[in-house]
Amino acid sequence: DAKTTQPTSMDCAEGRAANLPCNHSTISGNEYVYWYRQIHSQGPQYIIHGLKNNETNEMASLIITEDRKSSTLILPHATLRDTAVYYCIVRVENNDYKLSFGAGTTVTVRA
Amino acid sequence: NAGVTQTPKFRILKIGQSMTLQCTQDMNHNYMYWYRQDPGMGLKLIYYSVGAGITDKGEVPNGYNVSRSTTEDFPLRLELAAPSQTSVYFCASSYLGGYNSPLHFGNGTRLTVT
Numbered sequence: 001d002a003k004t005t006q007p008t009s010m011d012c013a014e015g016r017a018a019n020l021p022c023n024h025s026t027i028s029g030n031e032y033v034y035w036y037r038q039i040h041s042q043g044p045q046y047i048i049h050g051l052k053n054n055e056t057n058e059m060a061s062l063i064i065t066e067d068r069k070s071s072t073l074i075l076p077h078a079t080l081r082d083t084a085v086y087y088c089i090v091r092v093e094n095n096d097y098k099l100s101f102g103a104g105t106t107v108t109v110r111a
Numbered sequence: 112n113a114g115v116t117q118t119p120k121f122r123i124l125k126i127g128q129s130m131t132l133q134c135t136q137d138m139n140h141n142y143m144y145w146y147r148q149d150p151g152m153g154l155k156l157i158y159y160s161v162g163a164g165i166t167d168k169g170e171v172p173n174g175y176n177v178s179r180s181t182t183e184d185f186p187l188r189l190e191l192a193a194p195s196q197t198s199v200y201f202c203a204s205s206y207l208g209g210y211n212s213p214l215h216f217g218n219g220t221r222l223t224v225t
Contacts, residue, residue, distance in 0.1 A: 034213070043115075043201050043216030044154070087153070098169060099214070101146070101154035 004088045009106040012082075018075040020105055022088030025069040033064060034099070035073045037084040044087065044101070047073065078109045112137050117202050117217035124192040124224045132187040132220050134202030142205045143185040144169075144214065145177065147198040154201065160185055192224045 005023040012018040024033060032051050036044040048055055048062045050071070055062045061074040075082055087104040118133045136143065141162045146154040146169075156169030160179040174196060176188040185204075189196060199221050203214040 036214070041199065041219065041221075043203075043218045044214070046213035046215070049213065098156055098159070100156075103151075103153045 003100065004090060004102060006086075006088055006102065006105045008103070009108070012075075012078045012107060012109050014080060014109055014111050015077055018078040018082065018107060018109070020073040020075075020086050020088075020107065021070065022073070023070045024088070024090050027068055027090050029068075031090045033062070033068075033071050034089050035060070035062065036087045036089070036101075037082075038087070038104070039081075039084040047086075078107075080109050080111065083107060083109045114138065115202055115204055115215050115217035117200075117220050119220060120218070121221045122223070124189075124222065126192060126194065126224060128192050129188070129190050130192070130222075132189075132200055132202075132222075134185045134187065134217060135183050136185075136202075136204040136215070137183065138204060138206070138215065139182060140204035140206050140215070141182065142207065143179065144203045144205075145175070145185070145187045146201045146203065147171065148201060148219075149198050157187065157200075189222075194224050196222065197224045198222060 032049050034049040035047040038044045048060050050062045064071045085104040085106050087101050089099050115136045144159040145157040148154045155171045158177040160166045163182050166177050199219045201216050201219045203216045205214045206212045
């Protein structure tokens with residue numbers, strides 16, 4: 001049963017990099033780490049995912065430790081529009097379809 | 112592509128009434144999901160479907176029913192609304208199982224039961 005642990009909240013200065021940590025110490029070898037975010041009351045939005053290697057796209061970078069027990073989402077230049085709840089999730093209970101969204105990290109970007 | 116479309120956006124029900132929350136996607140995704148989100152909380156899976164004619168329970172299925180007669184549509188039915196079902200409901204879809212491909216979410220239906 002792969003679960004994740006994230007800080008409840010964090011602040012970030014506009015224009016600076018935001019580093020969001022996530023622990024997933026029980027992750028299995030074939031489970032991906034996914035990051036989503038939810039802005040205000042909209043539906044969650046996919047950001048990025050990875051298995052072993054670090055990943056980068058137009059939104060963010062994902063750094064996964066070599067033992068895969070933790071990861072960090074990096075927003076390189078945070079803007080006020082990045083204020084949101086960020087969810088780090090993996091598969092639940094060896095079920096291909098069920099994903100567990102915990103409370104996530106509330107990120108507030110300040111001017 | 113419109114993506115995942117949910118209707119209605121808002122609804123107020125009286126206790127004991129019934130309603131259907133509509134969800135449709137135009138991405139030809141096999142997998143569809145219903146989540147609910149209570150204030151300040153994460154999302155909890157209600158039901159999911161891996162294809163037309165196939166549905167299964169998630170974490171919190173009591174009080175809800177679903178059907179999947181087509182690939183595109185995955186309606187959620189509340190038969191006897193209760194105050195505990197006041198929540199925001201999100202529908203999502205994915206090409207493969209949720210851990211192996213990104214979920215695409217609709218913008219939600221905000222339901223109040225009084």
